[in-house]
Amino acid sequence: MVVLAKPPALDQISLLRSPEVPGDGGGAAPFSVPAVDLSGSGAAAAVVDACERFGFFKVVGHGVPTRAVDRLEAEAVRFFASPQAEKDACGPADPLGYGSKRIGRNGDTGWLEYLLLAVGGRASPSAVSSPVLPSSTLREAVDEYVGAVRGLATAVLEAVAEGLGVAPRDALSRMVTDAASDQVFRINHYPPCPLLQRLPDSCSVTGFGEHTDPQLVSVLRSNGTAGLQVALQDGRWVPVPPDRDAFLVIVGDSLQVLTNGRLKSVRHRVVANGLKARVSMIYFSGPTPAQRIAPLLLGHGEQSLYRTFTWGDYKKAAYRSRLGDNRLDPFRI
Numbered sequence: 001m002v003v004l005a006k007p008p009a010l011d012q013i014s015l016l017r018s019p020e021v022p023g024d025g026g027g028a029a030p031f032s033v034p035a036v037d038l039s040g041s042g043a044a045a046a047v048v049d050a051c052e053r054f055g056f057f058k059v060v061g062h063g064v065p066t067r068a069v070d071r072l073e074a075e076a077v078r079f080f081a082s083p084q085a086e087k088d089a090c091g092p093a094d095p096l097g098y099g100s101k102r103i104g105r106n107g108d109t110g111w112l113e114y115l116l117l118a119v120g121g122r123a124s125p126s127a128v129s130s131p132v133l134p135s136s137t138l139r140e141a142v143d144e145y146v147g148a149v150r151g152l153a154t155a156v157l158e159a160v161a162e163g164l165g166v167a168p169r170d171a172l173s174r175m176v177t178d179a180a181s182d183q184v185f186r187i188n189h190y191p192p193c194p195l196l197q198r199l200p201d202s203c204s205v206t207g208f209g210e211h212t213d214p215q216l217v218s219v220l221r222s223n224g225t226a227g228l229q230v231a232l233q234d235g236r237w238v239p240v241p242p243d244r245d246a247f248l249v250i251v252g253d254s255l256q257v258l259t260n261g262r263l264k265s266v267r268h269r270v271v272a273n274g275l276k277a278r279v280s281m282i283y284f285s286g287p288t289p290a291q292r293i294a295p296l297l298l299g300h301g302e303q304s305l306y307r308t309f310t311w312g313d314y315k316k317a318a319y320r321s322r323l324g325d326n327r328l329d330p331f332r333i
């Protein structure tokens, strides 16, 4: 057995055996991220196909203004570069606010710092509602950005309904556009991790540990730094090359249940980078706490794979779980 001497700064952070990269001689076909042009014809079928086979896809032709994306990235970089005391004044994240290295309430850690924000409310569906942010320019940039990606999430959910033949077309999207829907927005900053050089090549450092997202869909955008990996259905972990101009849509547990397991929520994780900072922003579209999460459409003789629960029940259970747990297991029939 090889015993690793961990640098003290990594004491709390778990290490990963370096992921296998497909095409490295293992015989597996190289993986390329499915891409869907939401403005093109056939988008609904392509969205459903990607969500069934992989649980995620990249959106091109999304219509989100580059200006809103660049503005938020610049504000985020400025926030994370500000004095530690100013950032700490927005934390600790429990669950909302500024957090560093600790994720959730049950001992998960990662090589990152982040802002976790609640958005929405009757007055302004895409505005930050909590916590109070130190800079109004950051808050305005989040409001503008979230307004745009919320539209993208809505379009994706409409495409899913159309592709699956669920009527009406807004049966899924209206779950997340209600004024009381549970929308969360997260900005992650993964600083470079120079300590990686002191570890064997076969090891990497966890940025954000493997997990599935509990909501319906998540919309992720990152800067040009690599780190995100997803698990394919055959168990291989594959890197998702960063693309500053695209958005990645990730199926969450709730959408898996609403489609009775047809669309797959996908496990994903982030590994730390030795040289460059990674900044990602993720919008999580959840329903209202009272929303029943149960299959919308069952075929003739098809039974639900899950017992019925509300989003409020599921969220409560999620916050009692560890990041890597399979949170749907206890709800399976």
Ligand code: GA4
Residues within 6 Å of the ligand: 095, 103, 104, 105, 106, 108, 116, 184, 186, 211, 212, 213, 214, 215, 284, 318, 319, 320, 321, 322, 323
């Ligand atoms: C994973 C998806 C989102 O980032 C998140 C995370 C949340 C948190 O960071 O507070 C959780 C995690 C996420 C699922 C299990 C619990 C809750 C951390 C954790 C260990 C904001 C979310 O909604 O669920």
